[in-house]
Amino acid sequence: MLLEIKDLDISYGDSAPTVQDVELSLAAGEVLAIVGESGSGKTSVIRSILGVLPGSGRISRGQINFAGQDLGHLSAEEWRRLRGKEMAMIFQDSGNMMNPVQTIGHQFREYLQTHSDMQDTEADEMAKDLLGRMHLPDPDSIMASYTFELSGGMRQRVGIAMAIAFHPQLLLADEPTSALDVTTQAQIVRELMQVVRDSGTALVMVTHNIGVAACMADKLMVMAGGKVMEYGSAASILDKPQTAYTKKLLAAVPEIGGVRYV
Numbered sequence: 116m117l118l119e120i121k122d123l124d125i126s127y128g129d130s131a132p133t134v135q136d137v138e139l140s141l142a143a144g145e146v147l148a149i150v151g152e153s154g155s156g157k158t159s160v161i162r163s164i165l166g167v168l169p170g171s172g173r174i175s176r177g178q179i180n181f182a183g184q185d186l187g188h189l190s191a192e193e194w195r196r197l198r199g200k201e202m203a204m205i206f207q208d209s210g211n212m213m214n215p216v217q218t219i220g221h222q223f224r225e226y227l228q229t230h231s232d233m234q235d236t237e238a239d240e241m242a243k244d245l246l247g248r249m250h251l252p253d254p255d256s257i258m259a260s261y262t263f264e265l266s267g268g269m270r271q272r273v274g275i276a277m278a279i280a281f282h283p284q285l286l287l288a289d290e291p292t293s294a295l296d297v298t299t300q301a302q303i304v305r306e307l308m309q310v311v312r313d314s315g316t317a318l319v320m321v322t323h324n325i326g327v328a329a330c331m332a333d334k335l336m337v338m339a340g341g342k343v344m345e346y347g348s349a350a351s352i353l354d355k356p357q358t359a360y361t362k363k364l365l366a367a368v369p370e371i372g373g374v375r376y377v
């Protein structure tokens with residue numbers, strides 16, 4: 116297994132664990148969607164995998180194993196080598212993670228050079244190649260642009276291009292489509308699926324949209340109140356949800372002409 120989480124509790128400060136008893140496993144190339152209402156603990160779970168829990172957040176129990184390593188015992192240097200290279204994160208709005216007063220090109224080059232010893236021209240060529248692969252037209256003009264000059268969908272494509280630069284084994288995505296309109300959401304979902312198919316990357320994606328989860332995921336985890344309500348094959352959970360909570364989530368998906376679009 117590429118990723119294995121056992122008995123995971125996450126606590127903020129000294130209070131009782133906010134997230135409890137998370138268990139999951141993911142093989143190379145598999146897609147897991149974590150769904151649930153706001154505050155259910157979805158983001159905490161993926162942030163714990165990347166070792167970037169906010170504020171006083173910490174893993175208070177359990178284990179996360181990734182590619183044969185126990186992430187609870189990594190040194191700062193080992194984390195630095197892992198992040199960006201072996202696992203990378205895609206955020207809800209990649210534009211927010213970038214500097215508004217530096218061009219995309221400048222930031223992309225800096226990102227590539229942080230993780231490699233590439234010279235400027237080599238880094239620029241690689242960045243343009245990655246932008247082209249994400250179907251962004253005219254990579255030269257994207258490189259010269261500032262984040263505010265790009266649409267939300269274009270910014271997400273830039274974020275994904277950066278995240279896949281070093282062929283990570285695992286991508287973590289936190290609501291990667293929720294800031295986008297429905298048409299652009301579908302395009303970004305397609306881009307992500309293509310990345311997963313082309314490079315055998317595993318993906319853990321947090322979404323409140325069970326429709327997006329249904330069309331992408333091999334596995335599904337439904338969370339509520341910091342606990343796992345259901346976890347398993349996406350097809351079987353969507354077909355036969357076991358808990359009232361999952362049924363409620365599914366019932367909230369709109370029906371068109373009697374067909375439910377999940």
Ligand SMILES: Nc1ncnc2c1ncn2[C@@H]1O[C@H](COP(=O)(O)OP(=O)(O)OP(=O)(O)O)[C@@H](O)[C@H]1O
Nearest residue numbers: 127133152153154155156157158159160169170171
């Ligand atoms: N920085 C923080 N400091 C203290 N508590 C936090 C912090 N971040 C999250 N929490 C706690 O963890 C709980 C779960 O938050 P989390 O962001 O993981 O949920 P979520 O399901 O991803 O919600 P959302 O969909 O709104 O992002 C919160 O309700 C809060 O109690």
